Amino acid sequence: MNCGEPQRSVSPLVLYAVFLGQLFFSLNASDFTHKPRVTLTEKDVSFLRIHLSGNNNHIKFLQGPQDNIVYAAGHRNMFQTDFHSLTSIKSPVFGEGCRSNDPASPDCHYNITVLHKTKDPNQLFLCGTNGQQQTLCCYMNPSDDPFNCTRSKGIQNIKQHINESEPSLLIGSAEVEEFYTTHSGTEGSVGIHRFGKNRLWTEKSGTGMDQEQRYVSLVASGQREDNLQDRLYAFYIEKTRDPSLDSDLWVSRVAQVCMADLGGPKSYLQFRWTSKLSTRLFCGDHDSRLYFTQLVDMNTVLGDRWQDTRVYALFRNGWGMSAVCVYTIADIDRIFKTSNFKGHTGPVTNPRPGECVKDSTKLPMEVLKMVDKHSEMEEWVTSGPLLVTHRHYHHIRMDRVQGKWNVLFLSLENGGIHKVLERDGQAFVIAELQPFNYRAHILSMMLHSSTAKLYVASSKELVQIDLGSCDQYGAQCEDCVLARDPYCGWDGHRCTTATNDTIQDVENGNHQVCSNISRGFTASKVYFPGSSVGAVDGIRVPLSSKYFLHCPTLSSHAEYSWRHHGNTTATPCISTESEDQCLLLIESMGPEQQGTYSCVSEERGYRRTLVQYQLQLDRGVTGLASHHLPFPGLGLVLLLVLTLLC
Known part of the structure; x- marks a missing residue:
């Protein structure tokens, strides 16, 4: 901008963006950056796959x-x-x-x-x-x-x-089978529809009721002590009518209907819901003013009691961030039973609007009119975010492991899946699974809890993921325990499917639980490139040559460093773009650069040596060393070229 130009006013939208940016970077990185501890591809895990023929867009x-x-x-x-x-x-x-x-x-x-x-x-x-x-x-x-x-x-x-894409439910009983589905859009018939013996639908009426609605999920409340009180909940997003620049484009809502609803009498609300109420669904943190307004997907986990059924909801906001919030059916039920009605100032009728009755065709006219005109609650169903990240998630599934551990599976935009442990409102990303060897859009996910299998579909193939495949975490008890994977435990010899007899510490990942077990081998892995393990001959490097050493980074939660024998100061890694390797660059080989180099990782107090190299000076040759090491990738090549040019 030229100095002579007059200053322009900054829009509230820009100020809000700056505020969020400052907020994002001022908080601890662990609050928002949930990084998978390990990344697992088909090289690490056996993914069973079946090819699909034809054009499959869903x-x-x-x-x-x-x-x-x-x-x-x-x-x-x-x-x-x-x-x-x-x-x-x-x-x-x-x-x-x-x-x-x-x-x-x-x-x-x-x-x-x-x-x-x-x-x-x-x-x-x-x-x-x-x-x-x-x-x-x-x-x-x-x-x-x-x-x-x-x-x-x-x-x-x-x-x-x-x-x-419309959610639907088929609910059967001994007497009748009824089919519930939704209709998204802006037309008057948008809403919940029921087909079967008692056909019912939604018909929006009145001014200001033509907002676009998109339905995400239908959830049955679960059988209650009194079957008459069984309800169905519809979760959806609604386009806001607020014209201000900093307003959210979508808001999330939840609606209820009674399964026993028969519609109103012939004179009013015939074949239409007489029990439909709605309210806002809030996911966010009031203190930090971080809100998530667009519901993307959800998964329901039934509880032993209907009140304990939990709804895991995946949200997104306008700033490219995703969040997971958790609600119980009891939370939702309380709002519809106790909240004031938005826009209604008089006394509440008896029976209360939205209450499930045996014959809704006999409801008093004032109850029907209130449901028709003032069906929105003032109070919202609220939850703080369990997980917040900059990654774009599209699907969510949840498993209850061993009756006490909650594990979330969240699909990514590139075809990957995050495996996330939820514990006391905190999230720990166990791993990123990459079942496709190409960039894929995951169309659907299904979890089969009893066999610990996750099924994912792209347009080309179905893939089965064995959630109890645990060898990839490492060959030591500490590696297995640090993974904090509820599906996995140490059986004394290897990391395998967890049982009552295996060692694990899902809650804290405390590797000290391994201290009392007998071991058949040492915790350190020693590798001399170009020779067998334990060989005394080293790598000969020409005088004044540049040389690099390579070390795999197994866990992204560990810290990695290089140690040169006789030197107590650790040298930090040069990281690559893929962040799956730790490098050490020898700028100029000389007598003082000779000796043993060890790559050491440390995670939660567990230290181990991953690889060792022994370098020796070759005085007969000078120039750039050309010893063959594992190919480090394009990012490393560019890094080395730039270093050499400097």
Whole structure:
């Protein structure tokens, strides 16, 4: 800017950005930077993979009747995959729904949008939508060859288009099976829809009710002591109408409906929800003024009691940060039962609006009108962030390990997955799993807790990840314990799937628990490049040559340094772009540079030698050393070139 130019005023948006930037860097890095301790690729872990044919822009997962069987619904085909034999059977589903002799007719092109298990273990429920906005639902037995899709008698006449991204639930009982789904957008029918014996839907009315809504998840509250009080919760985001520059584009909300709702009488709210209430869903920290307003995904973990069911919600904000917040059904239930109604100043009716009753068609008119006009709560459902990071997460799944440890799985934009331990509101990123050897967009994730398997899908393949694969953490008890992986423990010989007899300290990662065990080998790994382990001959380096030493960095939570024999001062590493190796550059080889060089790591008080090199001066040759060491990568090559030029 020229000095003579008049100063311009700074917008509130810019000031807010500067404030957040100062806040971000003033806090301790551990508050916001959750770095995976190790990164695991197919070189470290065996990922079982099955290729998918066809054009799959979305995938829906279901666990099959056996542990090794997985159902995957793609664009128009159903895949039945067997990870024992690594085979897949592909079959079209809605072929019999075609009413035209022309294969190109929209009637023939039903895209699978819904996939659920039914109360019959040998039956699946599917829905597909064609280009004419028609939806067809049917039941099928996956053991049939070819698949035979039988039209649903109870769940039909679905006129609306069901998008594959819309959440849905199939809730069955001895008397009736009901199908719940949502409709996102801006039209009057946006909201929760129920199909089956008692059809209900949402119809927005009044001014200011045309905000766009996008639904993320449907959650059943779980059976209560009184089944009449069973509820369904819908989580969604709504586009804000606030025109100010620093306002958030989206806000997150949760709505409730009673499963026993029959709609209103013929004169008012007939075939519409009479129990629907909504409120804001807040994720953030008031003290630091750090807020996350856009709900991305969520996963529900059932509790022994319905009140203890936990909702793990993944959020994003406008500053490129992600966060995880946790809510209980009890938190949500309390707001809908006790909060004041926004915009309502008079007394609250009896029964209270939103209360579940046996026959909603007989509710007093003042209750129905209040639900229709003032259904939003003043109080919000709030939670502080469990995990905050600059990484963009897209999916979240949660597992309860050994009945006491919570482990989150968060998919990344590059196809990786973060494996995260949650303990007392704190997060520890155990590892980054990279199941694809290419940059992939993960379409779906499914967790099978009983077998400790995680399934992920790209448009090209399905991958099974064995969560109990533990060898990659290292060959020592300390390595295994420091991983803090609830799936893994030390059995006296190796890091393996955890049992009641294995050694682990998930809570603290205290390696001292290993101090009393007998060992068959030492904790230090000694490697002399170019010779066998323990050889006395060293590497001969020409006089005045530059030379570099290479050391793998196994844990990103450890500190690495180089030690030269006779020198008590440790030399820090030269890190590479990939940060998976620690380097030491010998600027000019001379007599004082001879001797043993050790690369030492230290993590939470556990120190060990990773590699050792013995350098000897070769007085007969001068120049740049050319001894072959493990190739350090392009970043290192550039670093060395720049160093030599200097």
